[in-house]
Amino acid sequence: MNLELSYTSIINIFIMPESDDESAQSLFQGFLAEILDPQYIQNLSKFSIFPQEVQEIFMTQEELIYFRNHYFKPNIFLLRPTALRSFLPLLKEHSFVVLTYLPSDLEFISSIKNEFKYSPITASTNKNSDVNINQDFNCYILDEILYERLKLYVDKNNDKIELIQLLEKKSLRNKELTDPGFISRNHGVTCATESVVEGFGYEFKEVKFIPGSPEKSGYVRAIIEAASNLLTIAGQEKDISKSDLIVYSPSIYNHLYKFNSHWWNQVFRKIKNKKIKELIKNGVFKNPNYSGLIIETEEPFNLWDYPEAGTILSMRQSELALTTLAIQFLSILNCSPAIRLPNAINFHTGEIRELEKLSKLSGKKQILNFNKKFKNLVSTIKNEIGSELIEFIKEKSNSITLCTDTPLEWVSFDKIPLMFTHEISKIHTTPGNMFLLNSSQSVNVKVHKSELFVVTVIRSFKDNDPIKSMLEMSLKHFADIDNLVTIKIVDVSSEIELIRALNECNSHILIFDCHGEHGGSESHGWLQIGEDKVDSWSLTYKAPIPTIVLLSACLTSAVSGSHASFANGLIKSGALSVLGTFLPVDAAKSSIFMGRIIYRLSGFLNAVEKLGIDHLTWREFITGFFRMSYCTDILQAFKEDYKIIDQKQYKKLHIFGNEVVNSYQESWFEKVINAVSIESKLDEKALFNLVDEIGITESMYYMQLGRPENIRIIFKD
Incomplete structure (x- = not known):
């Protein structure tokens, strides 16, 4: 790992509990049990708004907002002690390191301080730390000590002219907290958004709580109000690596949505009071809106008089607080509002399970039923979100970080599915530990275009498998168009051979080509490697995983599977981006899909470079590809199923579709439909109706x- 650091970058490290995969975790979402402690939650929340760059302490509020929107590259790490020790060689020479810890970790902090070239700044809630974050905490709390450390650094490094000039020309910022001019709701649905405002140096002078209610309207208004207020302050113009909105809905483990299961029966059996049992079940876990509730009872009671119920409620409250904290990290990293969606979007495990079953069938009747079920699902989810949030997301964003276990990418917010209208980054909310780490993870990787022109394929099929050579033939076909991309194919027939191949892989892009499956909502997903069912979660620490992984296999992020999908396990093992599969994929179509990505590596990237563009993100790259692939799906359906265009028109429209996508034109899909309208002599409304009728396509x-x-x-080199 190479950190993208300048002399004035701050490396912010929070010391987490020592743990491993066997450590106790919370029951419903899978957070490490120890961090349910309010001390961890409170201190992590404070840690999230620390300055991330020494230059910030010299900025005006306006300069800070602009900097965070355009140049903000934080280095945040949540590390257990053993991980920090192994990480030391990468950071011990750096000038500005902040170690935040609980008092219980004081001995460990004392044991490593002397290993740094420049003494790290320590922050905790006790008198032994350099900064006590319990005393008058705000976003300026590190300013004075960072200023002193900067002067010491310059004294020892008098060749750093730019830093000397910084000290000579700039004075410390005004540490007065200003009123943003609007109220705080101080609620879980708005806290992440409000924390961004507080990180800019604002202090809310008035708090107006959201009245508790089983209805969602009050929460939705508060979410939109807080988001609009932040956008008023921060604006919407950002660096390409940031998301316009963070859209999320906290979930529990997939199998726990079966509320009549043996597991839940065992849990609720311990609660003897029927009203308390119903309150926990329906008010907390089955609440379709925002977990607000009103208790109507003839006899008042204290929930905490029922220890079993109190334990369940306390644990879920802590899980929700940690979920909010994870979203807070993302909101601050992106300078973006967080939009909390209602719980109801998570309650479709039965429909999704049925959808996956139907996707494996090939009869005409079954295909029609599959498409019908799909349309019902996305229509229901869209209605559950509601028009106010749909309109806000549609109008205020082009890029989204999506934190949900539900396939929200399939829902059409604006004529076609979200995965084609927006740039999407997705983080699963289970297991909670991974969710928190992935949300706070801020490492940026720079890859030169040419480094992507070597692609490794790890393949595992029996010799007589009819699909064994499909991907190889497709990749070579597309690579041979301009002979710029090198394809390395490695055949493996066991987990041991797979691990060896991973250790020998030096590509930034890895493709897995094999069969995939999963064991349902309570088991892992796997790839079939020879006779071995390989679970990617078991690969952690055994082999390095490349930055980008493409999975040409079925059900690698199965829509009805558990959190422990093969794709999610690769993220745990170190990949930054994984292209997974919701459903079983057709081998021939998947081969073409992957082949077109390979051609895009050379064709598109070279074209972009000629336009004078310095860089782009992998998210931009893959979003453009998804859009082209969707155009292909729709045009093929128009040609083959509806016969409204012929082959010649198809080719012409296909080229046009690629052009409007690759030139970043607004309303690109409307322009494609307009072109189809001209060729087919059908009006655009009728064509959009056909798009709705087509429903789910292979790209989805x-x-x-x-x-x-x-x-x-x-x-540039």
């Missing part, structure tokens, strides 16, 4: 997981 079987916006493709 794929999904983009991870932080692809953090991979920056550069063109």
Whole structure:
């Protein structure tokens, strides 16, 4: 790992509990049990708004907002002690390191301080730290000590002319907290958005709480109000690596949505009071809106008089607080509002399970039923979100970090699915530990265009498997168009051989070509490697995983599977971006899909470079590809299923579609439909009706997981 650091970058490290995969975790979402402690939650929340660059302490509020929108590249790490020790060689020479810890970790902090060339700044809640974050905490709390450390650094490094000039020309910023001019709601649905405002140096002078209610309207108004207020302050213009909005809905493990299961029966059996049992079940876990509730009872009671109920409620409250904290990190990193969606979008495990079953059938009746079920699902989810949030997301964003376990990418916010109208980065909200780490993860990777021109394929099929050579033939066909991309194919027949191949892989892009499957909502997903069912979660620490992984296999991020999908396991093992599959994919179509990505590597990137563009993100790259692929799907349906265009028209429209996508034109799909209208002599409304009728297409079987916006493709040496 190479950190993107300047002399004035701050490396912010929070010391987490020592743990491993066997450590106790919270029941419903999978956070490390120890961090349910309010001390961790409170201190992590404060840690999230620390300055990330020494230059920030010299900026006006306006300069800070502009800097965070355009140049902000934080280096935030949540590390357990053993991980920090292994990480030391990368950071011990750096001038500005902040170690935030709980008092219980004081001994560990004392044991490593002397290993740094420049003494790290320590922050905690006790008198032994350099900064006590319990005393008058705000975003300026590190300013004075950072200023003193900067002067010491310049004294020891008098060749750093730019830093000497910084000290001579700039004075410390005004540490007065200003009123943003609007109220705080101080609620879980607005806290992440409000924390961005507080990080700019504002202090809310008035708090107006959202009245508790089982209805969602009050929460939705508060979410939109807070988001609009932040956009008023921060604006919408950002660096390409940032997301315009963070859109999320907290979930629990997939299998726990089966509320009549044996597991839930065992949990609720311990609660003897029927009213309390119903309150926990329906008010907390089955609440379709925002977990607000009003208790109407003839006899008042204290929930905490029922220990089993209190334990469940306390744990879920802590999980929701940690979810809010994860979103807070993302909002601050992106300078973006967070939009909380209602719980109801997570309650479709039965429909999704049925959808996956139907996707494996090939009869005409079954295909029609599959498409009908798909349309019902996305229509229901859209209605559950509601028109106010739909309109806000549609109008205020082109890029989204999506934090949900539901396939929200399939829902059409504006005529076609979200995965084609927006640049999407997706982070699963289960397991909670991964969610928190991925949300706070801020490492940026720079990759030169030419480094992407070597692609490794790890393949595992039996010799008589009819699809064994399909991907190889497709990749070579597309690579041979301009002979710029080198394809390395490695055949493996066991997990041991797979691990060896991964250790020998030096490509930034890896493709897995094999069969995939999963064991349902309570088991892992796997790839079939020879006779071995390989679970990617078991690969952690055994082999390095490249930055970008493309999965040409079925069900690698199965829509009805558990959190432990093969794709998610690769993220845990170090990949920044994984292209996974929601559903079983057709081998021939998947081969062409992957082949077109390979051709795009050379064709598109070379074309972009000629336009004088310095860089783009992998998220931009793959979004453009998804859009072209969707155009292909729709045009093929118009030609083959509806016969409204012929082959010659198809080719002409296909070229036009690629042009409008690759030239970043607004309303690109409307322009494609307009072109089809001219060729077919059908009006645009009728064509959009056909698009709705087509429903799910092959491109929608794929999904983009991870932080692809953090991979920056550069063109200059």
